Amino acid sequence: MSETAAAERPAASLSPEAGRTHGLPVAVLAELTHRCPLQCPYCSNPLELDRPKDELSTAEWQRVLGEMADLGVLQVHFSGGEPVVRRDLGDLVRRASEVGLYSNLITSAVGLTRDRVFALADAGLAHVQISFQASDAALANRIGGYRHGHAQKHLAAGWVREAGLALTVNAVMHRQNLHELPQIVDMAVTLGAQRLEVANVQYYGWALKNRAALMPTRAQVAECDRVVEEARERFRGVLTIDYVTPDYYADRPKTCMGGWGRQVFNISPSGKVLPCHAAETITGLHFDSVRDHSLGWIWEHSPALNRYRGTDWMPAPCRSCAHKDEDFGGCRCQAFALTGDAAATDPACALSPRHAAIFRTAEVEAETGTTRFIYRNPTGGTAEA
Amino acid sequence: MSMAERLTIGAATRPKLARHARLRFDTARGLWLLLAPERVLLPDPIAVEVLELSDGIRTVRDVAENLSQKYDAPLDRIATDVTAMLQSLADKGFVAAADGVRP
Ligand code: SF4
Numbered sequence A: 001m002s003e004t005a006a007a008e009r010p011a012a013s014l015s016p017e018a019g020r021t022h023g024l025p026v027a028v029l030a031e032l033t034h035r036c037p038l039q040c041p042y043c044s045n046p047l048e049l050d051r052p053k054d055e056l057s058t059a060e061w062q063r064v065l066g067e068m069a070d071l072g073v074l075q076v077h078f079s080g081g082e083p084v085v086r087r088d089l090g091d092l093v094r095r096a097s098e099v100g101l102y103s104n105l106i107t108s109a110v111g112l113t114r115d116r117v118f119a120l121a122d123a124g125l126a127h128v129q130i131s132f133q134a135s136d137a138a139l140a141n142r143i144g145g146y147r148h149g150h151a152q153k154h155l156a157a158g159w160v161r162e163a164g165l166a167l168t169v170n171a172v173m174h175r176q177n178l179h180e181l182p183q184i185v186d187m188a189v190t191l192g193a194q195r196l197e198v199a200n201v202q203y204y205g206w207a208l209k210n211r212a213a214l215m216p217t218r219a220q221v222a223e224c225d226r227v228v229e230e231a232r233e234r235f236r237g238v239l240t241i242d243y244v245t246p247d248y249y250a251d252r253p254k255t256c257m258g259g260w261g262r263q264v265f266n267i268s269p270s271g272k273v274l275p276c277h278a279a280e281t282i283t284g285l286h287f288d289s290v291r292d293h294s295l296g297w298i299w300e301h302s303p304a305l306n307r308y309r310g311t312d313w314m315p316a317p318c319r320s321c322a323h324k325d326e327d328f329g330g331c332r333c334q335a336f337a338l339t340g341d342a343a344a345t346d347p348a349c350a351l352s353p354r355h356a357a358i359f360r361t362a363e364v365e366a367e368t369g370t371t372r373f374i375y376r377n378p379t380g381g382t383a384e385a
Numbered sequence B: 001m002s003m004a005e006r007l008t009i010g011a012a013t014r015p016k017l018a019r020h021a022r023l024r025f026d027t028a029r030g031l032w033l034l035l036a037p038e039r040v041l042l043p044d045p046i047a048v049e050v051l052e053l054s055d056g057i058r059t060v061r062d063v064a065e066n067l068s069q070k071y072d073a074p075l076d077r078i079a080t081d082v083t084a085m086l087q088s089l090a091d092k093g094f095v096a097a098a099d100g101v102r103p
């Protein structure tokens, strides 16, 4: 019993070995469906949603879960769309437990019942993450575009705790709800959550379409930093707060997904293996499907995964930058969305030639932009009445 | 619903893994891992022993006594180290008390 710190070494030996662009994958986001009763204007699903008839079958997912475990994957996050729309969710959770995967459910909680929660806990589910759109019911329901969503989330959070499952509250933050952050923190504590994810909107896909209605002001972002810091102190040991900062007003980009195709990946409802949930917003890349290849083959050989792995693909200014092994040049999806070139330096970086112009636009939008949403749906979006 | 309180680990606490935490040996990497959502810790061999003894029945004192005998080491020191380690894991939400408010 030499030192207590040794008990919690950061998981450095899970990282790829020196000189390798990728290691054994650690976590997978399994998007079971793009169907969802809600219509959040910042949804991270692609603008063109996968159709129900193209979704992987139960048997296909069960095979893929086995392949994940063989490949060294530790955690599977069942997500969507709304994963509880899939009636076979319990079977998939059970399969994940059988092959030793740690399973987490990422849900809007709309459509969950008490029986279903207990059945999922029985099947070996370890953890549930429920998204909340705001703390005020009227605002939350307006943002989610679904009338009774907020009340259902509160009920479901209670069942999750009653079943003995751990609960994370996920709150996606933007200009129209940042003022409620203190109440959202209190709500998370009252609901018995162990963890709160304060996730500022990332702007690609639906969120980019809605950027003018979502972009926070600089003052809001500064206040958000302050509230998170204060709450972390106040609820130490009770509530862990993970904070995704907005990178539009930062000087350095985020280390997106810990690096493209480095340790995590995403499987779309129709079986495509993506480096992140938004990667399909980059047009011109072909993503391989678990219907055509084994996961092991895809992880090693998929041209789309290899395209932006490591640092060799980088243009100036990243190529010769001291930070390139820390942030991997930022987010490819954001680079593509804002410059039309996925290989460009992420404009969130102050060294990008596009930085000043793009973030000036964002600042103007935050001050003068519309507040009306374009709701996410399979028909390409509906403008708020 | 009452608010959760911070768990303070003492000699009489009966620690156990939190409901959402999983301790397992990963054959692909040859490592012991402690898994929770969005977090993976790599417990050292002693931490693995402590966690395996933390079954919700033994108290922290029992765990320390067990290890002190096994390694022929002073109980005081072992007890201090075990308590500090479990407290730090409890603060991160990995460890709960069998009779406590945490899961
Ligand atoms: S962000 Fe909203 S619309 Fe998109 S999947 Fe989640 S709950 Fe559904």
Ligand code: SF4
Pocket (backbone or CB within 6 Å): A252, A253, A317, A318, A319, A321, A322, A323, A324, A325, A327, A328, A329, A330, A345, A346, A349, A350, A351, A352
């Ligand atoms: S220039 Fe590229 S590598 Fe350097 S900080 Fe900016 S994004 Fe990161």
